[in-house]
Amino acid sequence: MVGASAAGLAAAETLRREGYDGTLTLVGDEPQAPYDRPPLSKQVLAAQWQPARLALRPPADLAALDLDLRLGVAATGLELTERTVRLADGTEVPYDGLIVATGVRPRRLPGAGAHVLRTLDDALVLRDRLGPGVRLVVVGAGFLGAEAAAVAWRLGAKVTLLEPAAVPLAHAVGAEVGALLARAHVERGVDLRCGVTASEVTEDGVRLADGELVESDEVLVAVGSQPNTEWLEGSGLAVGDGVVCDEYCEAARNVYAAGDVARWHNPLFGTSMRIEHRTNAAEQGMAAARNLLRPDTRKPFAPVPYFWSDQYDMKIQAYGYLRGHDEVAVVDGDLAEGRFVAAYRTGGGLSGALAVGMPPRVLRVWRQAIAAGAAWGEAVRTDATVAGA
Amino acid sequence: MKVELEADKCVASGQCVLAAMDVFDQDDDGIAILLEDEPAPELLDDVKEAIAVCPAAAIRLVEQ
Numbered sequence: 014m015v016g017a018s019a020a021g022l023a024a025a026e027t028l029r030r031e032g033y034d035g036t037l038t039l040v041g042d043e044p045q046a047p048y049d050r051p052p053l054s055k056q057v058l059a060a061q062w063q064p065a066r067l068a069l070r071p072p073a074d075l076a077a078l079d080l081d082l083r084l085g086v087a088a089t090g091l092e093l094t095e096r097t098v099r100l101a102d103g104t105e106v107p108y109d110g111l112i113v114a115t116g117v118r119p120r121r122l123p124g125a126g127a128h129v130l131r132t133l134d135d136a137l138v139l140r141d142r143l144g145p146g147v148r149l150v151v152v153g154a155g156f157l158g159a160e161a162a163a164v165a166w167r168l169g170a171k172v173t174l175l176e177p178a179a180v181p182l183a184h185a186v187g188a189e190v191g192a193l194l195a196r197a198h199v200e201r202g203v204d205l206r207c208g209v210t211a212s213e214v215t216e217d218g219v220r221l222a223d224g225e226l227v228e229s230d231e232v233l234v235a236v237g238s239q240p241n242t243e244w245l246e247g248s249g250l251a252v253g254d255g256v257v258c259d260e261y262c263e264a265a266r267n268v269y270a271a272g273d274v275a276r277w278h279n280p281l282f283g284t285s286m287r288i289e290h291r292t293n294a295a296e297q298g299m300a301a302a303r304n305l306l307r308p309d310t311r312k313p314f315a316p317v318p319y320f321w322s323d324q325y326d327m328k329i330q331a332y333g334y335l336r337g338h339d340e341v342a343v344v345d346g347d348l349a350e351g352r353f354v355a356a357y358r359t360g361g362g363l364s365g366a367l368a369v370g371m372p373p374r375v376l377r378v379w380r381q382a383i384a385a386g387a388a389w390g391e392a393v394r395t396d397a398t399v400a401g402a
Numbered sequence: 403m404k405v406e407l408e409a410d411k412c413v414a415s416g417q418c419v420l421a422a423m424d425v426f427d428q429d430d431d432g433i434a435i436l437l438e439d440e441p442a443p444e445l446l447d448d449v450k451e452a453i454a455v456c457p458a459a460a461i462r463l464v465e466q
């Protein structure tokens with residue numbers, strides 16, 4: 014396994030659990046033992062948790078996997094025909110099977126001095142800069158930017174949130190739900206500025222495309238990420254916004270990919286996707302490991318993606334593949350009260366459901382319907398309120 | 403084997419309930435509840451699956 018985080022660790026554990034007792038090498042370029050990222054923009058940034066709480070497994074459980082663990086060293090190349098992975102320290106690791114789980118890294122803006130938020134170090138550095146009265150500009154009001162803005166606001170920072178779209182997250186969750194999430198910022202006095210493009214980070218803040226300078230003490234750039242695939246260049250593996258895999262998560266013979274870095278064909282939705290969600294990383298790591306170990310009984314990886322996000326007092330949870338949806342309908346609760354379930358239609362099918370403030374059993378029913386490939390007309394009563402109407 | 407759940411790490415994903423509904427449930431806020439902290443041996447595979455899919459690393463199996 015290359016990449017020692019959620020997906021790589023899940024793959025390693027699955028291989029052991031399913032009886033593989035040969036050599037298992039886990040390579041990761043970060044020095045820390047595998048740790049969890051979602052708390053970085055939540056409890057860690059809020060200084061509620063110490064870093065030790067993020068360990069994905071206690072040291073004893075990790076030791077029990079009997080890994081050849083190579084931490085703090087990057088993979089720099091792959092030889093498909095020789096079946097070896099080259100490492101930055103000059104060593105070569107031979108393999109019979111390979112799982113690529115190198116994740117993604119943040120995109121940046123031109124100019125120096127801005128924070129990003131992907132690693133434990135990133136979170137600790139930003140945490141130490143936040144506090145009452147600190148002027149923070151967050152570039153990008155996606156899930157990550159919104160979570161960080163919410164925490165910084167709670168810590169007393171003066172937060173400005175810059176977003177190029179007219180409504181934050183509209184492409185992901187629809188304009189109506191996006192507007193509700195936007196309202197949460199505005200109501201608390203976070204200065205949300207939509208329809209503005211940040212072009213550069215300067216010593217004094219963020220320069221917008223129209224020349225205006227938004228002054229700040231600290232800048233967090235949260236404008237999306239790019240897959241860590243450079244080390245695969247020239248290897249012959251197909252790379253195109255992620256490692257390109259089939260429905261089994263296989264990229265080449267005995268080479269699989271999992272987690273944020275993997276682009277695979279999800280037969281449940283009939284489309285190629287790359288998912289940057291925590292549960293997908295574990296589930297895909299497990300699926301890739303099983304398919305690698307038992308090719309004769311391998312199964313297509315056809316999950317219902319799931320994610321959550323914590324923003325202010327809201328917990329947002331969603332199942333399915335909402336991107337590119339054609340219609341949104343509020344099917345339970347009330348959007349205005351911030352307690353609701355919204356269902357998403359793509360073509361003729363139910364493609365997703367998003368809930369805020371609803372008990373879990375309500376959403377579970379929707380997950381079931383998405384997993385069953387329910388038609389829109391069956392799943393959603395035609396008298397359901399159309400969001401925003 | 404005993405199941406341990408760190409409820410304050412739980413993010414209410416419900417993955418454990420999908421994997422092992424005889425062992426886990428969720429309260430109205432979605433936080434996981436242990437129905438059975440010493441599950442029967444035939445449930446252990448489901449519990450291990452729940453541990454693997456929990457996105458908060460909130461579940462553990464410990465030897466007694």
Ligand SMILES: Cc1cc2nc3c(=O)[nH]c(=O)nc-3n(C[C@H](O)[C@H](O)[C@H](O)COP(=O)(O)OP(=O)(O)OC[C@H]3O[C@@H](n4cnc5c(N)ncnc54)[C@H](O)[C@@H]3O)c2cc1C
Binds near residue numbers: 041087271
């Ligand atoms: C701040 C933050 C908050 C998040 N919050 C949520 C949330 O609320 N809900 C949710 O569903 N998801 C959330 N996520 C997303 C979730 O954390 C990711 O989907 C998950 O971490 C993906 O796991 P992964 O193992 O695929 O990749 P990663 O966690 O990115 O791990 C890849 C590992 O590979 C290493 N690596 C890269 N290149 C090389 C190389 N050449 N050689 C060796 N090692 C290499 C990387 O350094 C890294 O350690 C959040 C992410 C972040 C950063």
Ligand code: SF4
Binds near residue numbers: 413415416418457
């Ligand atoms: S799988 Fe983990 S995070 Fe999800 S509800 Fe269960 S214990 Fe909580």
